[in-house]
Amino acid sequence: MDSEKLNDRWSAVKAQILGYPDVNAAEISAFFSRLEPQAMSDSFLMLTAGNEFIKTWVEDHYLASIQRALFDMTGTPFAVAIAVDPTQEQRQTAQAGAATAAPSPAAAAPVMAQAAGAAVPLAAPATPATPVTAGAGGGLNPVSAVAAGAEPCQVVEVAAPSTVAPVAAPQPFSGAPATPPSPASVAPAGAIETSEASRAAASPAAGSPMDPAAEQPASTLTFSNFVIGESNQMAYSMANEVAGNPGRPIFNPLFIYGKSGLGKTHLMLAIKNYIDKTQPHLRTVYADSADFVSKYMEASVAHDREKASFKNFKHYYEEADVLLIDDIQYLQNKKQCLDMVFQLFNSLTAQGKQVVLSADRAPKNIDVDDRYSSRFSSGGIVEVRPPDIETKLAIVKRFAEECSRNEGFSQCAIPDDIQMYIAENSSSNIRELLSAVTNVLYRMVFSGQSDMTIEGARVLLENHFSGGMSRNLSAEDIQREVENFFKVSHADLLSAKRSRSIAYPRQIAIYLCRQLLDVPYEDIGRKFNRDHSTAIYAVGAIEEKLKKERDVQEEVETLQKILSEL
Structure with missing residues (x-):
């Protein structure tokens, strides 16, 4: 099968999936654009992703949908394998006319099957129904799509999936992830910003020895539990690119802006968490601007007593490979702190190190000198817009399910009409939306109202929403x-x-x-x-x-x- 025909078949599969109910079109656009078809036979499809995160996310959330689409289109059960091709992101960047970047350290290195010490390129299973499993000693067995009758578009050396399970007849589609995320790891987009940021920003006192291993606790805010919608899809994609390839000039700095409560901090901490997990040799530092100012003042005051305090403060940020500063607008009218950030900014970007900034407004609207705003605008700028009804409803569903799992409320499910009522009446601030979900769930559990009606929800939330419907409004x-x-x-x-x-x-x-x-x-x-x-x-x-x-x-x-x- 030639390249053009293979791409046409993959496009048809994507179009088929978009026609299914409960499919998030924004997620399909964000993730499936990062997949490339490599080989296809009568019952097998091989795809590659640019990094391990994209591979794992698609497997967890849409593998069943891909198999369903293929079955609906052909009447044949398909085995679908997704592997990592570390060169894929480079090719896409080159095709877009961007500067050539080094292969992403975040992407898993190509895993070669070893045969008499020689590397064997990965293709597809000899028989589509035969699992691809780890070989003896933990090595991966080479598999050949050609033997199965598949016609590869090109041969690439990629990391083999640990298992490609045989596929029986597709099951009815439920819209749920193939593998639910663990309860401890899920928090909807924008669910927590300031409080989570404050905890994540905890750092050693100014002037004290700084142990990188104990600098900042991990956050539960990750890319996998960020709810993607039309309003935040571009911000999500750019943040993911930075996490996979920190330091690329086109996105350095990355400036994320939008009103409070829309998920900016979630994306910033997702970048940090992803880099910490996939590139532990890189030192990432997250700082909330208010915390940065506080530490700066502490170091300045301590400087009279301990001459090294200010040097230690500056060194802490200068040694970062990735520096993330949240709510940069807080530095308005704080000239000394702003000058310090500007020095750090120039020093790090000059070394090819990544800087990510966030604010509640665009750089041009921050009340700072033009030389600051122009430098802040010199890389990627992206806005997180208020979520539409569909995105808010998706967040309501995700958060309600997670609360039920974590708190043992599985016997209580918020009715669909109440979920829609919350989504339609909440403001753009996601915290307000999540608070409404929490109120409804706890009332259902502790008052025994497991069959709460829409009228009961209206009474409960009548004074909750800042931008929703008013009962007596005309x-x-x-x-x-x-x-x-x-x-x-x-x-x-x-x-x-x-x-x-x-x-x-x-x-x-x-x-x-x-x-x-x-x-x-x-x-x-x-x-x-x-x-x-x-x-x-x-x-x-x-x-x-x-x-x-x-x-x-x-x-x-x-x-x-x-x-x-x-």
């Missing part, structure tokens, strides 16, 4: 607050005027009616002297602006907060 309330906020008259809001100063507030008001009131488009249109198609257009226009324009996000969230307090 279209007139929304119109009034929008008019006050944008300084337009009621007559103009309902008029036929189409200037931006009138049309934009009108679209915002229609959007908020659709989000906060349980009424159809026809009713909303009548409230604004318009038909339902105009209301649909207005909602769509604001949804598009929310994806791209931070000012619109802030205006909508401010109005939601105002309306929630009525």
Whole structure:
């Protein structure tokens, strides 16, 4: 099978999977783009991934879906093997026109089957139903796709999967991961930021000896338990690239920005955890800006008593191979600390060491000297946007399942309509969403309300949400607050005027009616002297602006907060 035909077959498999219910399209886009088909026969498919994380994640979450798609398309059970090709990321980078980078230390080194001391390239199983298992002495047995009738697109030396189990007829798809993550390791995106960051940032006191092995405790926030959606897919992909290939000029520094509670700290600690696990020879240091300022002040005060204190403080960060500084906007108006960060930044990046920064706003909007913001913008910049309803619902489901496992609440499952209610009414801050899930679960358990209704959930959470539906809210309330906020008259809001100063507030008001009131488009249109198609257009226009324009996000969230307090 030639390369073009093989890629076409793989594209068809991906399209088939996207048609299944409960499949996260953003996850498919983020992970399957990092897989390459290598060989395919009538009952066997060989794929390669650029690093061990991508391989393991796809095996855990989508191997069953790939097998199901192949069965649905061909009527034949397939064995699917995924192996690691360390050169794959380099080829993709070269094809994208990026600078050539060294092979990722994070990717597993090619594992060669040994035959009389010679390395044997990996291909596919001699018989698709035959497992590929570890050979005697822990070595991996060579396997040949050619013998099975598969036609490899190219021969690559890759790490063999430890096991490719024989495949029986595919089972009904449940949407659940093939292998659930361990309870101790799962925390949805954005679930914990400041508190987790504070613990992870714990470091030796200024001036004290610093033991790298005991510098910072591990965090449970990893790539595998980050919930991917359209709003954070790009940030996730760039963070994963940095974790696998730290120091590449194109992403050095990496600057991640977005409002509080959207998962920035989760991504930063996921980078640290991944590098700590896969490249332990690299020293990673995570610092929350507030903690950095505190340590800087301690070192400055101690300098009069202990001359080495300030030197030790600086040395701690200078010796990092990967430095992650969270909430950099906190350094506004703190010139000495900012100068210190800038010195560290320049020193580390000049040596090809990785720097990752985060803030609640873009570099250009941080109140610092232009020379700082321009340098912070010199690498990759990516925004974590507020999650859409689908992403919030996925986070609700993930967190509810994890709480049930960890706390022994398996007998309590939050009904689907309550999960959707939480997703629709929570603000963009994920902590608020997770708190609502916790409240509902504990009420169900400790009050014996295992069959809680949607009305019971509304009563329980009536004062919980900062940006959700208000029980007594009306279209007139929304119109009034929008008019006050944008300084337009009621007559103009309902008029036929189409200037931006009138049309934009009108679209915002229609959007908020659709989000906060349980009424159809026809009713909303009548409230604004318009038909339902105009209301649909207005909602769509604001949804598009929310994806791209931070000012619109802030205006909508401010109005939601105002309306929630009525």
